[in-house]
Amino acid sequence: MMNGRGGVGGGGGGGGPVKGLGEVLSLPILLAERVAKAVDEAESFRSECAEVGRLAEQVATMFRSAARRAAAYDRPVRRVLAEASKSLERALALVRRCKRSGVLRRVVTITTGSADFRKTLALLDASLADLRWLISIYSPDDDSGAVISLPPIASTDPILSWVWSYLPTIHSAAHHPADRAEAAQALANLALDNDRNKKIILEEGGAPLLLALLRDGPSIDAQIAAAAALASLASAPEHVAVLLRELAIPPS
Template identity: 40%
Template sequence: MGDFVKEILVKPIQYADEVVKLADGAISFRQDCLEVKTKSEKLVSLLRQAARASGDLYERPTRRIIDDTEQVLDKALTLVLKCRANGIARIFTIIPAGAFRKITQQLENSIGDVSWLLRVSTPADDRDDEYLGLPPIAANEPILCLIWEQIAILCSGTIEDRTDAAASLVSLARDNDRYGKLIIEEGGVGPLLKLAKEGRMEGQESAARAIGLLGRDRTASNRL
């Protein structure tokens, strides 16, 4: 997992470094480019933290968040490059109204997403009790991010936290078949099986109950 994360972080870190480097040379929209630079500096710092913590990051949200972040930084780099054009090239370079407002918001969202990823993947002993909240990426899929959070706790939490996470997954799987499928797709079965083997009685029961609920759907259970 660690090598995979480092590999997918190469491009976004490279893009962010390029944005930071090139923004100072902007000819047009200079102030806007400097704001993009500031946000990119913050984002690349978080991405480097992710690279250092690559072995602890939960794979499913990592893939999604880093992919989205790479796309945002690619757009930011393209925008900054347009602002460096001069002479005839500058005349034919069109920057849509609101482009900077949109990209700065997207960068801010990426900062929130990567910050959440680092917090949710932090081992329980090193994590404070602050509520993690939902990342910006959860705007359209809050349940998915809730499932990510519970599975992350199952992977790195204390026995007590893992027991609570298993109970939460039981509630989700019981309430909605789609949530059960998501738990399977997002890699929840392995950590549940591990808890069923090594947890305390309450945790083992919750894990077994969750696995039983996940096995109700024949199509989904083929992935168990």
């Protein structure tokens, strides 16, 4: 799993109830609104602040679009949202520094401002690239099957971006049956490569989607591919336990 931009870390599930996507989305929307207000109040680096505000609004707009498309499988949306929220928080703190508030604050802003703006704008650009990629993996109408490009958030872990791309294709009935079969077979191949890939597929919610495709797949090819992926995942006892839980079958 990913820590920060491009790293891999723990599952992050936590023990509390999972928030609805709309509730989670409220944070970056609120942050973007606060950035816009801070831009209006800025008295130094006004052009740079305006550019930050423009990108922040684009991030918020694209998140609304991604959230509308995500349907039931929203793990990539939540992960990208968390990273983008960090970028927006940084943007808000930076723009607020540009409001006139004493000599020391102005000196600090002047001496460090340009570098801070470059870094903040780069982070917002990366968030926008993540969001463009995110929208693409939920768009079956581009007639290109699963999207396997690499977003900035997964720049050091391409396997994660591939899994994120394949799972929405498997899940959505809007995708062509051949694309869904191809995505399931791609997951089967990834799972055969090594145990880490198996773990990523399971942690990212692959088991219930593959089981659903096996049960209700639109074609024999899709069901066979789902069965192959599940067989690959079931090669380790701890993974079998995960699959049994998804099937509500108590392990023997």
